[in-house]
Amino acid sequence: MTIDSTDRRIIAATQAGLPLVAEPYAEVARWLDLDEAEVTRRMARMTADGIIRRIALAPNHYALGMMANGMSVWDVDDARAEALGAQVGALPHVSHCYLRPRALPDWPYNLFAMLHGPDRASVEAHRADIAALLGEACRGHDILYSTRILKKTGLRLKPEV
Amino acid sequence: MRRGPLPPDALDATDRAILNALQDSFPIAPDPFGRAAAPLGLTGADLTERLARLRDIGAITRFGPFYDAEAMGGAFCLCAMSVPDERFDEVVTLVNAHPEVAHNYERAHRLNVWFVLACETPEDIGRTARRIERETGLAVLRFPKLREFFIRFRVQA
Numbered sequence: 001m002t003i004d005s006t007d008r009r010i011i012a013a014t015q016a017g018l019p020l021v022a023e024p025y026a027e028v029a030r031w032l033d034l035d036e037a038e039v040t041r042r043m044a045r046m047t048a049d050g051i052i053r054r055i056a057l058a059p060n061h062y063a064l065g066m067m068a069n070g071m072s073v074w075d076v077d078d079a080r081a082e083a084l085g086a087q088v089g090a091l092p093h094v095s096h097c098y099l100r101p102r103a104l105p106d107w108p109y110n111l112f113a114m115l116h117g118p119d120r121a122s123v124e125a126h127r128a129d130i131a132a133l134l135g136e137a138c139r140g141h142d143i144l145y146s147t148r149i150l151k152k153t154g155l156r157l158k159p160e161v
Numbered sequence: 162m163r164r165g166p167l168p169p170d171a172l173d174a175t176d177r178a179i180l181n182a183l184q185d186s187f188p189i190a191p192d193p194f195g196r197a198a199a200p201l202g203l204t205g206a207d208l209t210e211r212l213a214r215l216r217d218i219g220a221i222t223r224f225g226p227f228y229d230a231e232a233m234g235g236a237f238c239l240c241a242m243s244v245p246d247e248r249f250d251e252v253v254t255l256v257n258a259h260p261e262v263a264h265n266y267e268r269a270h271r272l273n274v275w276f277v278l279a280c281e282t283p284e285d286i287g288r289t290a291r292r293i294e295r296e297t298g299l300a301v302l303r304f305p306k307l308r309e310f311f312i313r314f315r316v317q318a
Contacts, residue, residue: 003233003234011226011228011233014225014226015225015226015228016223016225017216017223017224017225018224018225018226020194020209020212020213020216020224021209022192022194022195022205022206022209023191023192024193024194025189025191025193026191036191040189040190040191043189043226044189046226046228047189049232050229050232051228051229051232051233052226052227052228052229053227053228053229053311054184054185054186054187054226054227054311055185055186055187055189055225055226055227056183056184056185056186056187056224056227057179057180057183057184057212057215057221057223057224058221058222058223058224058227059180059184059220059221059222060163060219060220060221060222062163062164062165062166063163063165063166063167063218063219063220064166064167064180064220065166065167067166071268071275082308085308085310086310088310089310089311090310096309096311097309097310097311098306098307098308098309098310099306099307099308100239100304100305100306100307101304101305101307103302103303103304106243106272106302107241107272107302107304112304142270144268144269144270144272144275145268145269146266146267146268146275147267147268147269148266148267149264149265149266149267150253150256150257150265150266150267150274150276151257151262151263151264151265151276152264152265
């Protein structure tokens with residue numbers, strides 16, 4: 001899973017988005033003085049290698065009326081965490097779902113699921129749905145609402161490293 | 162980024178169908194918008210026009226490839242700290258001064274400061290976390306991602 005300097009140029013040219021034109025890959029190829037087939041071949045390879053996770057739109061939760069969001073966290077039986085995590089991740093109001101290590105004794109939770117809803121009551125309803133889904137495999141849970149953004153910077157790859 | 166909701170009539174049924182359909186599997190092939198538009202009963206030109214409008218009104222933040230930063234060689238880690246109220250501003254200033262701190266949220270919990278470290282290498286994550294611990298005298302708990310379950314977000318059709 002390696003990328004070369006041409007891949008990096010493609011990444012730098014497209015990480016803010018694809019051009020909304022009939023032939024976006026041909027347009028990117030023109031920018032970079034490559035041909036379209038090379039751009040699509042490389043992007044298909046990066047997709048197969050997991051470097052491109054998906055080509056998609058990013059919904060703006062706030063604009064779509066999802067004004068409340070909470071980081072729900074769950075202490076799930078390790079033996080079942082993988083299978084249950086996939087089910088939680090597939091719920092419609094979960095935008096991100098991860099397994100992470102616990103930090104005992106401070107932090108017993110290993111499954112993180114970001115929940116969205118128009119208000120806190122609906123976020124709490126989604127949380128209750130997850131609790132029902134996890135059942136006895138869950139030993140405890142909590143939810144952390146964000147109260148303030150303290151810093152936000154975009155992640156941007158430099159064109160050359 | 163738009164932080165408030167759009168007026169209720171900002172999106173029609175076609176916009177909602179597009180929002181739900183284009184959350185993965187966009188083709189890497191000639192005429193990709195035409196191919197993605199066909200199941201929605203649209204032309205490629207309809208689709209690019211609507212995507213441009215959805216972007217302009219802030220319904221979407223972007224359209225394009227999502228790159229896995231770790232696969233490209235970077236390292237990321239969610240971190241949390243428990244910061245006493247009386248030291249909050251001082252500690253947040255120390256934390257945010259590190260360029261490796263990509264974003265940082267205050268959350269209502271005993272662990273009240275949650276930030277993401279974005280570094281060139283996994284070793285830099287540990288180094289930066291330990292530096293923040295030395296500077297602040299507070300523990301930095303590290304929650305690296307072990308597994309991600311990606312999934313689409315659906316709007317009511």
